[in-house]
Amino acid sequence: MIFLQNVLFGPAGYPEAAQGNLKRVFEILVDAGVNALEYAAVHGLRTTEEKAKQIGNLAQESGIAMSMHAAYYINLASKDPEIRERSRQRLIKALKFAPLMGVQRIVFHPGIQGGMTPDEAHIVVRDSLRSIWEEIGSQPRGIFLAPEIAGKIVMYGSVEQIIGLCQDVEGCIPTVDWAHLYARSQGQMNDGESYRKVLTKFEDALGSLFINNMHFHISGITFTERGEASHKPLGEEWGPDLYPLIEIIHEVGYKPTFICESPNPLRGALYAKYIFEQIEKGK
Numbered sequence: 001m002i003f004l005q006n007v008l009f010g011p012a013g014y015p016e017a018a019q020g021n022l023k024r025v026f027e028i029l030v031d032a033g034v035n036a037l038e039y040a041a042v043h044g045l046r047t048t049e050e051k052a053k054q055i056g057n058l059a060q061e062s063g064i065a066m067s068m069h070a071a072y073y074i075n076l077a078s079k080d081p082e083i084r085e086r087s088r089q090r091l092i093k094a095l096k097f098a099p100l101m102g103v104q105r106i107v108f109h110p111g112i113q114g115g116m117t118p119d120e121a122h123i124v125v126r127d128s129l130r131s132i133w134e135e136i137g138s139q140p141r142g143i144f145l146a147p148e149i150a151g152k153i154v155m156y157g158s159v160e161q162i163i164g165l166c167q168d169v170e171g172c173i174p175t176v177d178w179a180h181l182y183a184r185s186q187g188q189m190n191d192g193e194s195y196r197k198v199l200t201k202f203e204d205a206l207g208s209l210f211i212n213n214m215h216f217h218i219s220g221i222t223f224t225e226r227g228e229a230s231h232k233p234l235g236e237e238w239g240p241d242l243y244p245l246i247e248i249i250h251e252v253g254y255k256p257t258f259i260c261e262s263p264n265p266l267r268g269a270l271y272a273k274y275i276f277e278q279i280e281k282g283k
């Protein structure tokens, strides 16, 4: 598959200028020169099978690698078994639609660890994810569940927790959100040395599963002592500093997909791509 041989860039969600017109969405992405799109099902997956197939076809024709961001209100770490079950069903639905849409990675936030110790939360989330694969029968070819590093400290999703999940559950890869890491670490995770440490941690723990399926989120961000506050544009006054990260990616030859989640995410994706190309040219 050609996708994995290149570093990919793309926005989270449809470009606004497309005004929801599917054909326009893909035309705009191709014209802009990006090659990935994270379909936003953040308020629930509200699409028909027919539309999902149309998205899949357009993505394939346009050479756009697809991922999906599942609903924000998924909470596999809830104490309430009903909420856990509803969350599980949302991921199962996403997994059923993914092959139609050409989606290979389903990004989700595991949840808020309300009233559980981190170890208890881990067991509950792990067992939920395992039971999803059991219910589906088997992991559809090349489709991964991609739990994300959380921006808020109260949420399940530290580096160690996400690594633990990916080790304990088949078919899971990490979504490394660099803005969330920056917010969680109170702005510490902002230079080459810190980035290298995190990448090494993932690589040591997950090996080729990580290296062959690197899925990154990028954005500017503000934070409080509780973690993430709000997403901000890239390349302006807000951290984290993307440049040293892209330098490392280029130097090592990693092939991640960068999904930009800032306001105007297409512009942000192009900004990251521009940095990568400048580094490539040796500037």
Ligand SMILES: [Zn+2]
Binding pocket: 148, 177, 217, 261
């Ligand atoms: Zn994210």
